[in-house]
């Protein structure tokens with residue numbers, strides 16, 4: 001089963017997108033560290049680590065299908081944010097971009113009758129639902145607490161616990 005050339009290009013682009021996701025999350029983590037919100041920083045570092053895992057899954061898949069991995073340059077991630085809410089909103093926008101990219105590859109794989117790639121992408125489609133849900137929940141809670149500092153510290157502690165539980 002030869003990997004179609006267009007899909008190979010999309011899969012290599014996806015490796016870059018997943019690595020940029022990791023970079024974006026480490027940028028967010030660094031901002032949280034600077035704000036002394038170490039729970040959110042831990043959450044973002046864990047998220048970044050997961051993205052490296054996603055990139056590796058795409059990398060291995062390209063190799064498994066006999067394709068050549070071609071790495072790309074990564075842009076500098078955003079490291080300045082207006083608020084914790086702005087960070088999570090940026091995270092959601094990023095995840096929505098990743099979801100759209102995975103859906104587009106899934107569709108292209110269907111058009112190319114490359115059912116193996118569709119099967120491989122199933123895990124990512126499920127993962128994106130979960131990731132968007134988790135980020136959306138945090139956005140809802142940050143909106144709920146508004147400017148409350150005690151509320152923010154409470155959420156920061158909870159973020160640390162969630163990250164700890166998923167390690």
Ligand code: FEO
Pocket residue numbers: 018021050051054095098131
């Ligand atoms: Fe690998 Fe969060 O998408």
